[in-house]
Amino acid sequence: MKIKRTLRGVAFIAGLMILLAVSSYLLVPRNNTAAAGMEATSANGILGEKENSIDILVLGDSESYFSISPLQLWKEKGYTAYVCGTAGQHLTYSNTMLHRAFQKQKPKIVILETLAIYRKMSLSNVGLAEIARYFPVFQYHNRWKSYDLKGFKNGVKYNWAEDYKGYFYSDQVTPAQNLEYMTPTEESAKIAKTNRYFIQKIKDFCDENGAELILLSTPSTQNWNYKSHNGIAILASELSCEYIDLNLMNDTVGINWSLDTRDSGDHLNYSGANKVTHYLAEYLSGRGILSDHRGDKNYAHWDECLEKLNAKAKGTSN
Numbered sequence: 591m592k593i594k595r596t597l598r599g600v601a602f603i604a605g606l607m608i609l610l611a612v613s614s615y616l617l618v619p620r621n622n623t624a625a626a627g628m629e630a631t632s633a634n635g636i637l638g639e640k641e642n643s644i645d646i647l648v649l650g651d652s653e654s655y656f657s658i659s660p661l662q663l664w665k666e667k668g669y670t671a672y673v674c675g676t677a678g679q680h681l682t683y684s685n686t687m688l689h690r691a692f693q694k695q696k697p698k699i700v701i702l703e704t705l706a707i708y709r710k711m712s713l714s715n716v717g718l719a720e721i722a723r724y725f726p727v728f729q730y731h732n733r734w735k736s737y738d739l740k741g742f743k744n745g746v747k748y749n750w751a752e753d754y755k756g757y758f759y760s761d762q763v764t765p766a767q768n769l770e771y772m773t774p775t776e777e778s779a780k781i782a783k784t785n786r787y788f789i790q791k792i793k794d795f796c797d798e799n800g801a802e803l804i805l806l807s808t809p810s811t812q813n814w815n816y817k818s819h820n821g822i823a824i825l826a827s828e829l830s831c832e833y834i835d836l837n838l839m840n841d842t843v844g845i846n847w848s849l850d851t852r853d854s855g856d857h858l859n860y861s862g863a864n865k866v867t868h869y870l871a872e873y874l875s876g877r878g879i880l881s882d883h884r885g886d887k888n889y890a891h892w893d894e895c896l897e898k899l900n901a902k903a904k905g906t907s908n
Contacts, residue, residue: 622748633674635752636691643889644695645880646671647801648756649687649792650703651679656857657703657808660755661896662867667875668882670892673756679706681788682715688792692799698879700796701870702789704807704822704833705814711784753895759860759902766811766847766855772837778820786825793829802879807835808866809845811855834873836866843869860903 619627622637632655636644646669648654654675663669672695674687684706691697781789796803805826807814814837826833836843843865847855850862858866874880883889 620746621750623750630676631750632752632754632756632758633676633687634690634748635750635756636672636674636687637694637748638751639672639695640888641694642696643670644672644691644697645669646699646701646874647688647691647695647697648673648675648701648703649679649684650675650701650706650806651709652677652758652857653705653808653810653813654679654701654703655756655758656760656852656859657863657866658701658870659757659860659863659867659899661757661892661899662864663871663874664884664892665896666868666871667880668884669871669874669880670883670889671755675703675756678709680709680711680715681706681785681792682711685788685792685795688795692795696799697801699804699874700792700801701804701806702792704805704818705810707781707785707789707805707822707825708779708818709785710782711788713784751891753898755895757863759899760852760857761860761903762852763849763859763861764852764854765849766851768811768855769847771811771814771855772816772819775816776820777817778824779815779817781821781825789825789829793831803829803831805831805833806870807833807837809836809840809843809850809858809862811847811851813856836869839869 622628622631622634624631628634636647646660646663648658648660648671652675655673658671658673660671660673663671672691674691676683676687684702688700793803805822807819807822819835819837822835823833836845845858845862845865850858850865852859852862883892
């Protein structure tokens with residue numbers, strides 16, 4: 591009797607796993623567009639990039655996609671980067687985007703904007719996010735309402751690419767007021783155990799796949815302070831990875847809080863992003879591990895995308 595109950599239990603679990611796998615295959619978006627049901631399309635535009643064409647992967651919340659412009663990195667150094675940042679990104683989704691990106695890409699550098707490391711995560715959200723990574727039905731369960739059988743027949747083809755490579759353009763200017771936000775202190779902001787667990791998973795994955803993880807704090811008078819800096823500095827030491835805090839390098843980066851922020855110091859605008867990206871371009875160039883792809887016909891579309899961004903910047907500045 592005990593053996594029968596055990597066998598029934600195993601059969602039930604096996605049947606449930608098969609049902610979840612089949613449901614996930616049926617409901618996963620067939621393309622990486624909003625029309626196909628894909629979430630966070632700008633970030634997931636990386637799925638439409640040519641295989642093994644991205645040198646630098648950027649993860650994080652809105653600080654990442656307002657601060658780093660991949661097309662400027664292309665213009666200055668010929669490096670290819672993609673920003674997989676999303677609004678209010680938790681480390682669970684950072685981890686998801688990391689794994690998604692590496693399905694088709696082999697970036698040598700992974701940059702994580704550090705504000706996400708302090709964002710609180712509930713255990714229920716963590717559990718659901720981890721399950722959804724293996725069984726997407728938990729993320730796309732509402733797609734049955736608009737399910738298209740024709741799309742299923744066509745298979746999964748992620749071929750949409752975002753012109754700005756995950757960067758969010760903004761020419762708005764609203765000066766910051768809190769200019770003394772980096773007052774020195776020896777206190778450190780605490781990083782939750784769950785967050786430490788996921789940042790370790792991200793670091794381990796990068797190590798296993800031959801990518802260098804760099805922690806980056808982009809300039810923000812509203813979201814950063816010296817306690818936060820100290821907490822990340824300790825974490826970086828424990829992880830044995832590079833940490834760059836641009837909030838302590840204003841003389842080098844040249845951020846002007848009267849001109850370079852779109853919303854009173856919360857996020858950078860186009861001008862501020864250009865300064866941050868220029869610093870990154872020079873920093874990464876000094877590492878000597880990335881190649882200049884300018885002039886390579888296989889990357890010609892990057893020049894086309896750069897022209898579109900330049901045209902937008904020129905048009906809005908007139």
